[in-house]
Amino acid sequence: xxxxxxxxxxxxxxxxxxxxxxxxxxxxxxxxxxxxxxxxxxxxxxxxxxxxxxxxxxxxxxxxxxxxxxxxxxxxxxxxxxxxxxxxxxxxxxxxxxxxxxxxxxxxxxxxxxxxxxxxxxxxxxxxxxxxxxxxxxxxxxxxxxxxxxxxxxxxxxxxxxxxxxxxxxxxxxxxxxxxxxxxxxxxxxxxxxxxxxxxxxxxxxxxxxxxxxxxxxxxxxxxxxxxxxxxxxxxxxxxxxxxxxxxxxxxxxxxxxxxxxxxxxxxxxxxxxxxxxxxxxxxxxxxxxxxxxxxxxxxxxxxxxxxxxxxxxxxxxxxxxxxxxxxxxxxxxxxxxxxxxxxxxxxxxxxxxxxxxxxxxxxxxxxxxxxxxxxxxxxxxxxxxxxxxxxxxxxxxxxxxxxxxxxxxxxxxxxxxxxxxxxxxxxxxxxxxxxxxxxxxxxxxxxxxxxxxxxxxxxxxxxxxxxxxxxxxxxxxxxxx
Numbered sequence: 001x002x003x004x005x006x007x008x009x010x011x012x013x014x015x016x017x018x019x020x021x022x023x024x025x026x027x028x029x030x031x032x033x034x035x036x037x038x039x040x041x042x043x044x045x046x047x048x049x050x051x052x053x054x055x056x057x058x059x060x061x062x063x064x065x066x067x068x069x070x071x072x073x074x075x076x077x078x079x080x081x082x083x084x085x086x087x088x089x090x091x092x093x094x095x096x097x098x099x100x101x102x103x104x105x106x107x108x109x110x111x112x113x114x115x116x117x118x119x120x121x122x123x124x125x126x127x128x129x130x131x132x133x134x135x136x137x138x139x140x141x142x143x144x145x146x147x148x149x150x151x152x153x154x155x156x157x158x159x160x161x162x163x164x165x166x167x168x169x170x171x172x173x174x175x176x177x178x179x180x181x182x183x184x185x186x187x188x189x190x191x192x193x194x195x196x197x198x199x200x201x202x203x204x205x206x207x208x209x210x211x212x213x214x215x216x217x218x219x220x221x222x223x224x225x226x227x228x229x230x231x232x233x234x235x236x237x238x239x240x241x242x243x244x245x246x247x248x249x250x251x252x253x254x255x256x257x258x259x260x261x262x263x264x265x266x267x268x269x270x271x272x273x274x275x276x277x278x279x280x281x282x283x284x285x286x287x288x289x290x291x292x293x294x295x296x297x298x299x300x301x302x303x304x305x306x307x308x309x310x311x312x313x314x315x316x317x318x319x320x321x322x323x324x325x326x327x328x329x330x331x332x333x334x335x336x337x338x339x340x341x342x343x344x345x346x347x348x349x350x351x352x353x354x355x356x357x358x359x360x361x362x363x364x365x366x367x368x369x370x371x372x373x374x375x376x377x378x379x380x381x382x383x384x385x386x387x388x389x390x391x392x393x394x395x396x397x398x399x400x401x402x403x404x405x406x407x408x409x410x411x412x413x414x415x416x417x418x419x420x421x422x423x424x425x426x427x428x429x430x431x432x433x434x435x436x437x438x439x440x441x442x443x444x445x446x447x448x449x450x451x452x453x454x455x456x457x458x459x460x461x462x463x464x465x466x467x468x469x470x471x472x473x474x475x476x477x478x479x480x481x482x
Contacts, residue, residue: 010067011034011051014315022054031410066176069170069191075157076108094106113136113141122159123247132144168192177202215234216239222249240272296329362391370393380407386414396441418437
């Protein structure tokens with residue numbers, strides 16, 4: 001059965017060789033994530049080369065997303081690599097400390113002394129360790145451990161409630177943007193943005209590096225929540241980065257925020273990815289927990305474009321099985337999704353001809369119960385608009401642009417296909433060629449009713465202005481222009 005929701009899989013030691021990547025592509029991965037928090041440029045380059053080989057072997061389109069590390073605030077190193085902290089004991093973060101012990105440790109972010117005050121709460125190692133700030137000097141933060149545990153080298157620190165002043169783009173990120181551009185990635189995910197200005201800076205750097213990749217804003221700071229619309233306006237999509245977000249706002253607040261981020265993203269015609277611990281138990285288990293199944297299914301029912309795997313595929317024991325399991329969950333959830341297309345139309349205002357054509361295609365496809373929607377597109381915009389509403393009908397984006405083909409790999413319900421568009425060819429020849437490609441790919445069969453959208457004159461980006469309803473194989477006999 002056709003799966004609408006896309007799967008993003010993080011590459012790592014468990015999934016970077018050609019054989020495993022080939023199996024992942026066969027299992028249904030739509031986009032791979034290169035985590036720039038780990039590895040060097042050559043590591044990422046080798047993974048991209050293996051991915052291209054795997055895609056060529058399997059015959060599928062798989063996009064690539066570079067995920068920038070961002071200002072991950074971490075403790076320094078310990079003399080014994082880790083310490084055991086107990087509740088009630090004092091502990092010091094000392095920016096001048098070289099090697100820590102059970103009393104103190106250094107920081108890789110010295111500015112933390114300016115971002116906290118007595119009464120602040122610090123959360124370490126994704127909230128597993130909690131400390132109350134008692135006093136702050138120019139070089140030290142004196143705390144008392146509230147909830148203890150094992151603290152090891154380079155674990156992350158968050159301030160409960162947000163308020164850290166670290167910029168979204170570090171010098172490392174700026175260099176990594178150049179590397180991402182050289183790898184021809186399709187998406188770049190920006191960590192910890194607080195405003196639309198952060199995303200604009202990333203876009204300017206990306207374009208200066210010669211890349212047209214789409215920008216994904218990772219929503220993981222408290223400050224990003226009230227600025228969500230502003231951040232999305234400056235982005236091409238959002239990621240619900242539930243790990244750091246939960247540490248800052250509290251885990252109980254995340255589900256409602258997730259639903260809001262998905263809803264607002266779709267309303268603003270932006271992509272949205274749901275991420276973090278979706279199938280966490282499958283790092284070491286061949287089957288997911290029932291809670292994980294429900295988690296993935298709920299994200300699908302809320303309308304997320306993609307669900308993302310992190311350690312499950314990067315370092316887990318069952319990367320291929322995890323993708324297969326996630327795919328089954330998505331398909332089952334989509335079967336039960338209620339289609340309320342007419343109601344959703346009432347809440348939308350269309351001001352552009354090409355957007356109106358996209359909406360008319362959805363309306364016609366839904367009510368005529370057609371087999372597929374096919375859109376001939378240069379930029380992918382028409383496909384994006386179509387994918388924002390759930391018609392229950394697969395969308396096939398036929399494009400002559402290689403970069404557009406790969407960018408479309410994240411859009412919910414959209415399958416990208418390549419086609420040659422000759423501006424000098426007549427319209428009928430173009431539509432016959434489009435129909436032939438749909439048949440060749442197995443998307444439709446002779447006799448199926450389909451909706452086609454395209455632009456005239458042919459080959460002009462942003463010019464979608466025509467809608468046709470045709471029966472496959474009978475193009476010349478049955479075609480109605482709307």
